[in-house]
Ligand SMILES: CCCCCCCCC/C=C/C(=O)SCCNC(=O)CCNC(=O)[C@H](O)C(C)(C)COP(=O)(O)OP(=O)(O)OC[C@H]1O[C@@H](n2cnc3c(N)ncnc32)[C@H](O)[C@@H]1OP(=O)(O)O
């Protein structure tokens with residue numbers, strides 16, 4: 001379904017980290033269908049290049065480059081490549097990230113550091129490098145961080161990831177204040193359960209075959225999310241329609257984080 005005009009983001013240039021797979025791929029596609037030029041990136045070159053070919057076939061102007069967001073030099077190369085390719089940057093989607101489920105008493109220091117480094121440090125490196133370009137251009141820009149629905153509620157089994165995402169949340173609120181004078185907006189969204197290959201490999205395989213059905217039972221709207229729904233939300237936040245929104249966090253989880261509500265109702 002097409003929600004937004006193909007001119008909404010015309011002449012805008014967007015970087016999507018982790019844009020070769022799953023949620024990032026869908027977000028990138030929706031930004032592209034709304035007129036943005038894309039640079040998609042991830043560690044695996046062959047994955048981002050295959051997705052680029054799919055987007056080109058849809059008529060979306062796309063470039064692909066491999067980047068490990070944990071490496072500041074590679075991050076700077078991503079920014080330079082984008083500016084060389086398209087002349088500017090207007091939109092950043094910090095989607096790259098992940099974790100592995102484990103009892104907290106069993107997470108090794110190395111495992112803890114790996115998740116914090118990938119999610120929190122990596123997101124800062126990309127955000128800082130892109131914001132410097134926004135400031136240099138003098139054009140402002142829109143940044144959206146893909147966080148998690150249970151940010152404020154906690155999630156047993158992934159303490160490292162919840163800690164990292166809350167770190168990004170604190171960083172985001174601070175940068176929204178610090179960079180408002182440059183008209184840089186920075187927001188976050190918290191997806192509930194969206195079925196992707198990455199999610200199935202990392203989460204469902206460890207948690208058991210019925211993980212998805214079990215989580216779905218707790219969702220008031222009774223289903224998992226559709227990837228397009230994330231694409232639409234990020235496109236909105238990246239667009240002029242959201243020019244007065246910054247520092248905000250929007251949960252998109254079918255009401256999952258509300259729980260089932262009170263069992264007593266007064267009617
Ligand atoms: C409630 C309502 C729900 C609501 C519904 C919401 C549920 C869904 C929520 C979220 C879903 C998703 O995120 S879905 C997306 C998932 N996708 C991903 O996670 C893919 C990306 N993940 C990764 O790349 C990795 O997991 C990550 C750790 C971050 C990066 O790893 P590195 O390559 O740096 O790691 P390595 O160098 O291999 O290892 C470093 C250390 O980490 C440990 N380690 C790494 N992977 C490990 C693993 N699978 N299991 C154990 N330990 C692991 C190693 O043992 C090492 O520790 P030592 O042994 O001590 O040396």
Ligand SMILES: NC(=O)C1=CN([C@@H]2O[C@H](COP(=O)(O)OP(=O)(O)OC[C@H]3O[C@@H](n4cnc5c(N)ncnc54)[C@H](OP(=O)(O)O)[C@@H]3O)[C@@H](O)[C@H]2O)C=CC1
Nearest residue numbers: 018021022023042043044068069096097193194196198199
């Ligand atoms: N699916 C879900 O239900 C939910 C997902 N999320 C979050 O949404 C995001 C996307 O998840 P999803 O699409 O499901 O899973 P994927 O595993 O498909 O997405 C992770 C993406 O991030 C990239 N990536 C990971 N680490 C790095 C790195 N160091 N440098 C560059 N790229 C990196 C991966 O590419 P490569 O491996 O090639 O580097 C991959 O494209 C993640 O941050 C995830 O935690 C949040 C809530 C729920």
